[in-house]
Amino acid sequence: MITLATYITLMRIVLIAPISYLLLNNFFLAAGFLAAIAAATDMLDGYIARKYHQESALGGLLDPLADKLFILTTITLLWCRYTNMVPVWFIVFLWAKETLMFAGALLIIVQGHTPPPARFSGKIAMAGQVSYCLLLFFTRYTELKIPIFLHGLVILVMGATLYALIDYGKVGYCTFYKS
Secondary structure (H helix, E strand, O other), X not given: OOOHHHHHHHHHHHHHHHHHHHHHOOOHHHHHHHHHHHXXXXXXXXXXXXXXXXXXXXXXXXXXXXXXXXXHHHHHHHHHHOOOOOOHHHHHHHHHXXXXXXXXXXXXXXXXXXXXOOOHHHHHHHHXXXXXXXXXXXXXXXXXXXXXXXXXXXXXXXXXHHHHHHHHHHHHHHHHOOO
8 A cells, every 4th residue: 555655755756857857957946946845755754654654664665765866866967967066075975875775774684674764863864965955956056156165064964974874884783683
């Protein structure tokens, strides 16, 4: 059974295609608007799932997948199209982090365990990543030159993301080696 919360998550996945198209065709304001809607649906689907007891295994898989697809696609497209907007080390870091997280979750599943649920550290990292993306849209649209702020923000976002990786790694390690 697909719940309302799961439909909202699916909408976030579907929004990746028009956001990508708009980004590649220099429609930053429209892409930023759709990205803000996608970010809002991330909060909305979780709220609805908890409030109306619509948590499901499918939703539990699709929600983090939607987050990863959105961030990795958006940041990578911004970097490919406008190499000076996003540091390459940040792209490499995000892809490596998500690859490690995916591999860890796969190992846990193969062992017959359930991957850990979303953690606060992951939510903070995701909020930072989304904020960084939205700021990039705004910066590109207005052509503001605020590189010091962007550089500072990307370092903060990387720190939060690294902390989330370590946090999930500890929880995953304990889950993997559960008796």
